[in-house]
Amino acid sequence: xxxxxxxxxxxxxxxxxxxxxxxxxxxxxxxxxxxxxxxxxxxxxxxxxxxxxxxxxxxxxxxxxxxxxxxxxxxxxxxxxxxxxxxxxxxxxxxxxxxxxxxxxxxxxxxxxx
Amino acid sequence: xxxxxxxxxxxxxxxxxxxxxxxxxxxxxxxxxxxxxxxxxxxxxxxxxxxxxxxxxxxxxxxxxxxxxxxxxxxxxxxxxxxxxxxxxxxxxxxxxxxxxxxxxxxx
Numbered sequence: 001x002x003x004x005x006x007x008x009x010x011x012x013x014x015x016x017x018x019x020x021x022x023x024x025x026x027x028x029x030x031x032x033x034x035x036x037x038x039x040x041x042x043x044x045x046x047x048x049x050x051x052x053x054x055x056x057x058x059x060x061x062x063x064x065x066x067x068x069x070x071x072x073x074x075x076x077x078x079x080x081x082x083x084x085x086x087x088x089x090x091x092x093x094x095x096x097x098x099x100x101x102x103x104x105x106x107x108x109x110x111x112x113x114x
Numbered sequence: 115x116x117x118x119x120x121x122x123x124x125x126x127x128x129x130x131x132x133x134x135x136x137x138x139x140x141x142x143x144x145x146x147x148x149x150x151x152x153x154x155x156x157x158x159x160x161x162x163x164x165x166x167x168x169x170x171x172x173x174x175x176x177x178x179x180x181x182x183x184x185x186x187x188x189x190x191x192x193x194x195x196x197x198x199x200x201x202x203x204x205x206x207x208x209x210x211x212x213x214x215x216x217x218x219x220x221x222x
Contacts, residue, residue, distance in 0.1 A: 033210065035212075042212055042213070042214045042215060043152075043158060043201065043212040043215075044212070045209055045210055045211060045212070048208045048209060048210075050208075055208035056207070056208030056209040058209070089155070091157055091158070099205070099207070099208065100145045100146040100205050101146070102148055102160050102163060103148075103160070103203075103210065104160070105157040105158050105159070106157060107156070107157050108156075108157050
């Protein structure tokens with residue numbers, strides 16, 4: 001069964017450093033999402049991406065964040081200058097067909113900012 | 115008012131019990147609705163889609179009430195393996211919103 005994959009599973013970085021989180025969505029999916037979940041808190045929408053551009057973004061997704069689909073398979077989230085409060089689990093999700101269909105999540109990347 | 119609000123929980127029930135979760139949403143233009151389950155420190159996994167006509171999958175039944183803007187999930191004959199956090203998800207154009215989650219613990 002096809003699945004969404006994410007790398008790395010755990011990333012530790014120093015405050016102020018740039019990180020890139022990678023996702024490989026399911027191959028025939030068209031819509032892609034990034035979420036974050038701070039430990040013990042709810043899953044928060046960051047951004048949606050379709051047809052090589054951002055569809056919607058939340059207030060959390062400020063200028064420190066960017067997304068890219070550099071090739072036909074990878075979908076990346078970049079945080080330019082990490083802060084302590086960026087420590088969280090980051091999930092990628094992809095959707096087949098219409099954007100209102102069910103989302104399939106990757107296993108997540110745990111980001112720890114020291 | 116929160117965009118998506120769930121029963122706060124936690125719910126602690128014995129095996130075999132029936133348990134129901136509710137979720138309300140504020141945006142009447144929301145397009146689709148889902149229940150996911152999340153085990154500790156894992157990704158959300160799709161449990162079921164939610165339709166106005168209601169849908170059932172084994173012991174699980176989901177219902178959408180558009181007029182009152184709420185969705186529900188009913189779990190019958192609960193098992194130990196049902197212990198998890200249940201998340202309702204509401205999809206608008208380009209954006210999806212998760213509820214805070216309701217934690218269920220099923221005890222022997």
